[in-house]
Amino acid sequence: MPLANKTEKSEGHVGEPLVRVEALRKSFGSLEVLKNINLDVMPKEVVTIIGASGSGKSTLLRCINLLETPDAGHVWFHGSDLAAEHVNVNRLREKIGMVFQSFNLFNNMNVLGNCTLAPVTLKKASKAEAEETAMRRLEEVGLADFAHADVNTLSGGQKQRVAIARALCMNPELMLFDEPTSALDPEIVGEVLGVMHDLAQQGMTMVVVTHEMEFAKSVSDRVVFMDNGVIAEEGTPKQIFGNPKQARTREFLARYLDD
Amino acid sequence: MSSENEEATAADAVAAAKQASSRGGRLRRLGKFVGGDHRYVLLSTSVIALIGIWLSMQKRTDMSFLAPVYFVEVAMYYSLVAWLILSAAALVTKLMHWRDYAERSPFARNPLRTIERIGSYIVVIITCVLFVDRVVMGFASVTVHAIEADSIPQGGLAAAIYMVYECRDLFVTGILTTVELAVFGTIIAFFLALLLATLRILTIDKPDNDLVRFFKVVGANFAKLYSTVIRGTPMMVQALIIYNAGFAFLRGMGLSVTEINGLWSTFIAGLVTVSINSTAYMMEVLRGGLESVDPGQMEAARSLGLSQWQAMVKVVFPQGIKYAVPGLSNELVINIKDSSVLSIIGVVELMFEARSVAGIYYRNLEVYLVAAVCYLILTMVATWLLNRLSRRLDAPRFSNTSESASAVGE
Numbered sequence: 001m002p003l004a005n006k007t008e009k010s011e012g013h014v015g016e017p018l019v020r021v022e023a024l025r026k027s028f029g030s031l032e033v034l035k036n037i038n039l040d041v042m043p044k045e046v047v048t049i050i051g052a053s054g055s056g057k058s059t060l061l062r063c064i065n066l067l068e069t070p071d072a073g074h075v076w077f078h079g080s081d082l083a084a085e086h087v088n089v090n091r092l093r094e095k096i097g098m099v100f101q102s103f104n105l106f107n108n109m110n111v112l113g114n115c116t117l118a119p120v121t122l123k124k125a126s127k128a129e130a131e132e133t134a135m136r137r138l139e140e141v142g143l144a145d146f147a148h149a150d151v152n153t154l155s156g157g158q159k160q161r162v163a164i165a166r167a168l169c170m171n172p173e174l175m176l177f178d179e180p181t182s183a184l185d186p187e188i189v190g191e192v193l194g195v196m197h198d199l200a201q202q203g204m205t206m207v208v209v210t211h212e213m214e215f216a217k218s219v220s221d222r223v224v225f226m227d228n229g230v231i232a233e234e235g236t237p238k239q240i241f242g243n244p245k246q247a248r249t250r251e252f253l254a255r256y257l258d259d
Numbered sequence: 260m261s262s263e264n265e266e267a268t269a270a271d272a273v274a275a276a277k278q279a280s281s282r283g284g285r286l287r288r289l290g291k292f293v294g295g296d297h298r299y300v301l302l303s304t305s306v307i308a309l310i311g312i313w314l315s316m317q318k319r320t321d322m323s324f325l326a327p328v329y330f331v332e333v334a335m336y337y338s339l340v341a342w343l344i345l346s347a348a349a350l351v352t353k354l355m356h357w358r359d360y361a362e363r364s365p366f367a368r369n370p371l372r373t374i375e376r377i378g379s380y381i382v383v384i385i386t387c388v389l390f391v392d393r394v395v396m397g398f399a400s401v402t403v404h405a406i407e408a409d410s411i412p413q414g415g416l417a418a419a420i421y422m423v424y425e426c427r428d429l430f431v432t433g434i435l436t437t438v439e440l441a442v443f444g445t446i447i448a449f450f451l452a453l454l455l456a457t458l459r460i461l462t463i464d465k466p467d468n469d470l471v472r473f474f475k476v477v478g479a480n481f482a483k484l485y486s487t488v489i490r491g492t493p494m495m496v497q498a499l500i501i502y503n504a505g506f507a508f509l510r511g512m513g514l515s516v517t518e519i520n521g522l523w524s525t526f527i528a529g530l531v532t533v534s535i536n537s538t539a540y541m542m543e544v545l546r547g548g549l550e551s552v553d554p555g556q557m558e559a560a561r562s563l564g565l566s567q568w569q570a571m572v573k574v575v576f577p578q579g580i581k582y583a584v585p586g587l588s589n590e591l592v593i594n595i596k597d598s599s600v601l602s603i604i605g606v607v608e609l610m611f612e613a614r615s616v617a618g619i620y621y622r623n624l625e626v627y628l629v630a631a632v633c634y635l636i637l638t639m640v641a642t643w644l645l646n647r648l649s650r651r652l653d654a655p656r657f658s659n660t661s662e663s664a665s666a667v668g669e
């Protein structure tokens with residue numbers, strides 16, 4: 001899909017990282033899924049994570065908002081350690097939006113209900129304010145006309161755009177995307193990537209797990225290649241796609257870029 | 260009718276032997292041939308005519324309205340016989356011209372065809388009239404006699420009606436008590452079950468403090484134990500234990516027996532038993548419903564910052580309870596029936612009353628058949644109402660869909 005080339009906003013990410021992952025480990029039973037992961041995400045940066053199935057990409061993403069509890073290591077958000085006892089995960093998650101591969105829209109509500117549930121329940125806004133915000137967000141993803149539609153009647157692309165709008169209604173500082181287009185038909189992948197591209201242009205900090213190499217190339221500031229629970233290589237899209245240093249990176253990319 | 264069938268079988272042997280060798284094919288062709296275009300008009304109305312003739316041969320009761328106009332019934336009887344003859348004739352011509360029946364048989368053409376159709380309506384009407392005269396009026400007559408009788412009549416039906424009429428107050432209180440036990444018991448059990456099912460599926464969450472964690476662990480294990488104990492013992496035993504335990508407890512508090520009977524009546528003990536028993540089963544039903552909600556729903560809610568409890572209440576419960584509605588409805592029906600064991604502690608419900616009536620007249624079979632019919636009607640009504648209710652619960656969803664359809668149209 002044709003995406004406008006990246007603007008220059010990526011230059012000069014300075015200061016404190018928004019997210020710092022340090023020596024992160026996670027196992028499921030005897031299966032070691034994450035082995036000593038270190039990763040910094042600067043404010044306004046777009047990081048894409050690529051890698052083979054089962055390499056631990058989703059697990060890493062889910063450790064950042066503590067949907068999975070890390071076994072060891074630290075995740076710092078805004079300079080505070082999420083593993084610390086006093087940190088309220090619920091407050092933290094308000095600032096981190098997440099978009100899932102399978103949309104996970106609330107089936108018992110319509111589109112507007114999905115977007116206003118969290119702001120109203122968490123008393124971030126009155127019902128009227130929340131609906132106003134939701135309508136603005138839905139407009140941004142091009143679905144204002146569907147505000148009162150039952151979520152089960154939407155197409156996959158529409159569902160995923162609603163899911164993005166729902167996350168944005170909490171005014172997050174960071175957005176996590178876990179293969180947002182993998183469950184979609186090829187011809188509607190573009191509508192979701194378009195929305196994500198706009199979001200990146202607006203300066204949202206994003207961590208995106210994806211198999212859309214075109215998107216990784218054109219939108220991200222940094223590409224992280226994961227293999228078998230470790231970060232095998234990371235760098236600018238130009239480095240990773242143009243001149244990968246590791247043999248396994250080349251191998252992985254060859255499979256995607258051939259077709 | 261039966262002679263027709265014999266002819267058909269005999270003729271079929273000839274006709275079909277020429278045509279087919281396989282037995283299945285032969286039988287199928289016979290069925291098609293006999294049925295043909297006369298399936299409804301001649302064959303099924305012949306059966307109805309036979310039923311009418313049989314009814315006409317039954318004894319007339321004193322409430323029969325055909326008795327004073329005997330000649331009408333005679334006319335009706337012979338009309339039915341004539342119809343049977345006509346049907347037989349039609350079948351015979353059909354068998355004679357089995358190759359080109361449609362062209363050759365006069366029965367397949369007007370005006371006979373029209374007469375056949377009109378005749379078939381008349382046959383149905385005549386049989387209906389005979390049914391009302393013999394069965395409905397017969398039942399009415401038995402009822403009137405049974406009600407007027409001074410002592411219990413011999414006949415089974417008459418005895419049942421006599422007992423229902425004489426002891427109507429007992430049956431009405433029994434039915435009302437049964438309904439109260441089942442309805443209130445199910446409602447109380449639903450809320451208790453919701454509580455226990457929640458305790459059972461809540462998991463330890465990072466923001467929980469030690470106290471919350473402690474209660475979650477204790478709650479989950481309590482729910483598990485509760486379910487095992489209650490579902491593993493008979494309700495009759497539970498009723499006896501609960502009633503006597505309550506009695507002993509109040510006695511220990513120094514209350515007199517009359518005071519206790521006012522406070523801890525058998526009805527209250529029965530209601531407690533039904534509630535406690537049904538809670539265990541409903542908890543399992545609810546747990547099944549809640550667990551069949553996609554875990555992604557919970558994750559999405561948590562990722563937005565909702566607490567586990569908020570996510571449960573706003574997202575998981577509404578979906579899970581909907582899945583559980585059929586199973587929960589079933590519990591009401593079960594409670595209607597199973598409350599019958601409470602007669603063991605003397606709850607004055609339908610079964611208790613039926614037993615008292617049986618004790619008065621020594622007609623056990625009839626009384627218990629009446630009780631069975633009462634339970635059947637109660638459960639059928641409950642099922643019907645619950646079906647309507649569950650359709651109503653789905654209604655918002657349907658209206659939402661139409662709303663979204665119009666939104667797409669804009």
Ligand SMILES: Nc1ncnc2c1ncn2[C@@H]1O[C@H](COP(=O)(O)OP(=O)(O)OP(=O)(O)O)[C@@H](O)[C@H]1O
Nearest residue numbers: 028031033051052053054055056057058059060179
């Ligand atoms: N909750 C869990 N329990 C047990 N094993 C798990 C769990 N979640 C993930 N795994 C395992 O951990 C490994 C890494 O999973 P993960 O989902 O992080 O991979 P991934 O890189 O996202 O793969 P994909 O591209 O298929 O999404 C897989 O082998 C998976 O089976």
Ligand SMILES: [Mg+2]
Nearest residue numbers: 057058059179
């Ligand atoms: Mg994954």
